[in-house]
Amino acid sequence: MLSRRVLIIADIEGSSGCWNYAASLFFTREWVQACEAMTLDVQAVVQGLFDAGAEEVIIKDFHRTGYNLLPEHIDPRARVNSGYALGPIPGMGDPGRTDTVMFLGLHAASGTSGFLPHTMTSRLAEVQVNGRLVPEVALFASLLAPYGIRPVFFSGCPDACRQARQEVPGITTFEIDKAGGPDGFDPAAWRRRLAQTAVAALTNCHTRPLEGRGPLDVKVVFRDGPAMAKKIARRWRVQCQGDAVHFIADDMPALFEILSRICYLVPALLPVLPLALPLYNMKGRAGLAWVRHRLKKVA
Ligand SMILES: [Zn+2]
Known part of the structure; x- marks a missing residue:
């Protein structure tokens, strides 16, 4: 069965433009490039999904402030949810009528190897549940399970992909290997294969919502x-x-x-969280305005 309503959870560490820790931070030169590349990665997948007959695509920007994607470069048929929401899903907001989730650009768990591994924040050295280290994909997927949303696709470094397959048996994964650095890496070719693999995962019927x-x-x-x-x-x-x-x-x-x-x-x-959250989201929007300004200067 082909799913037609897709939620995309997008992170930056496993995207094609984040090659060091600075690129995952806020207000750095490297971050500007990472935002641009992350947007292109997401857009490649979104385009592929609509071409394959998707009816609804919602993208949740889930890195740091939640303002890294440039929505003006993403197909307007998709909805980009930036920033953080108190509900209905904590942090994520409204999943619409989506029934399938794809994780783009994620990373491995705190306490494991991989590219910039962390669970929630690098200040946590480990998050163990019943003695096992927990990657974010398990936390995020379980937030979506009550809505019947099923994980089908995951991209990130090889360690992150391995962990995703452990947490969600049957999930389709697509790797980005950053061990060799960005020299010789062809982002356009990688992005094409990312989109192809994600689109093929629409027919993945081997997974179930992850009830945690x-x-x-x-x-x-x-x-x-x-x-x-x-x-x-x-x-x-x-x-x-x-x-x-x-x-x-x-x-x-x-x-x-x-x-x-x-x-x-x-x-x-x-x-006071309902009041504090809009202020935090304002900070995120200010950051993204700065990214746009920097990108215009370069162009
Ligand atoms: Zn992140």
């Missing part, structure tokens, strides 16, 4: 060591042991919410 059922025994290790673990444990009333905090999460979506809080919030911010 719990309870989950969670351990989060902090890169900054015991002082940070202690601070977070006190702040969020969880158990602390050495450089890690421990807690039980009801399921994977609940774990995503807890990790979002631990990484980006303080308790005092929770009641």
